[in-house]
Structure formats: C-alpha cells, structure tokens
Amino acid sequence: MFENRDFLHQMNQEDMFLKELADEKIVEKAFENIDRFNEKYRISKFILDKDIEKRLMVENGLKIS
Numbered sequence: 001m002f003e004n005r006d007f008l009h010q011m012n013q014e015d016m017f018l019k020e021l022a023d024e025k026i027v028e029k030a031f032e033n034i035d036r037f038n039e040k041y042r043i044s045k046f047i048l049d050k051d052i053e054k055r056l057m058v059e060n061g062l063k064i065s
Helices: 024-041 045-059
Strands: 009-011 017-021
Touching: none
Parallel strands: none
Antiparallel strands: 009 017
C-alpha cells in the first residue's frame, strides 16, 4: 500500500506536498506503529472471506450448523 509513496516530504490536509522534509525518525515510528497495529488487530483476508461467505449463504436461506 505504501510502497510507491514518497515519504521524503510532508503532506498537508489537502494532500499537497510541503517544502519541508519529513523527519526520518518520525516516518519510521509511524510504520512501526502500523506494523504493531496489524500484528495485534488485523483480521486475515481468509477469515474475513469465510465470514462473508457464511453471511451470504444465510441471507440466501441456507442453514449453517
């Protein structure tokens, strides 16, 4: 998701790049926080797909035991 994004410059609320350079340590810390969140709270795509599949089957009148 972030692989093609240039994090060298900061971005404002209107998605415009600023002239000031981003602090490398702050950018690294943000990615660490994202990784930590994903490790703790992210639901795998497989589990999510299975849940959606079961919900659709129930909506279509199939019984799941």
